[in-house]
Amino acid sequence: MIVYSNNKINRAAHLRNKSDKFLKAEVIPIWKENVFLSKDDPSAPAIRLNRNISDDFPMYFLGVEGNVEIWCQDLSFLSIYHACEYVKASTTLPLLDSEPVWIRKAYKVLGNYDSGLVALGIGVSNWNRNNRNCGTCGGLTKMADKGYLRICKNCEKKIYPQFESIVVFLLEHIDKNGIKSCLLQQTPVKNGLLVSCLSGFVEIGETLEDAVKREAREETGLEIKDVRYIESQPWPFPSGLMTGFSALATDKNFTLDRSEVPDAAWYTQSELTQGISNGRIKVSRGDSIARRMIYKWLEK
DSSP states (O other), X not given: OOTTOOOOSBOOGGGTTOOOOOSEEEEXXXXXXXXXXXXXXXXXXXXOEEOOOOOSSOEEEEEEETTEEEEXXXXXXXXXXXXXXXXXXXXXXXXXXXXXXEHHHHHHHHHHHHHHHHHHHHHHHHHHHTTSBOTTTOOBEXXXXXXXXXXXTTTOOEEOOOOEEEEEEEEEEEOTTOOXXXXXXXXXXXXXXXXXXXXXXXXXXXXXXHHHHHHHHHHHXXXXXXXXXXXXXXXXXXXXXXXXXXXXXXXXXXXXXXXTXXXXXXXXXXXXXXXXXXXXXXXXOTTOHHXXXXXXXXXX
């Protein structure tokens, strides 16, 4: 399962511009990219506050579970101390830790559903915090549609959520003997190397496939072919969509743009497997699409 993608909540977009409230609502508090975890309820570790919807702090509608509205509340405008005190005062559940936990560490505890739900809340909160001013006139904006629209108070421009598209790609080469190798960027870490796929932002006026070709050329000097889509992943840090691709390099003679990729190397499947098993090679973080793509390549 792709982390942060199992967000199966009914988003109920038709309710976003309605003022009607369900009889019951639950609120997931977050602080920046951190979530408050429950110590006593391992089946639902993301703390939910059973309270009436209020506007003490920004609230964003996430969707509906049965007849229950699910919201998130952004406490990022508080200090971390006051955010914790607010949550403690609003629930009888003890916190798993003395502070909220970064989502990129908490996702294993949260599980697939809650990690996707919290990621949605973080993404919507990030977008609202980053769009408090109008990009056209600089005026202040106000929230509408329960967090999915902002309207400039001065020029009345409507601003809708947008995300950055990032291509993550695994370059493969097959020699005349049929031996496969992949090109991975690598960074020195304690007792070894951290490896990951190449990546880059999609620019205006290009397709995802064109972005892969351009980024490969800019970062490595390689010409590639057979660009193939693999899968995608929501990435609310702050608001992105990772799209994974594979591609074939026409040769192995790369020249790095070291301002983009300081170091990289070709690895055969046996070399990479051996390096991982002996601990010399560490693969990118467990919540990343790059990690999934590398391990899928090893399983071929």
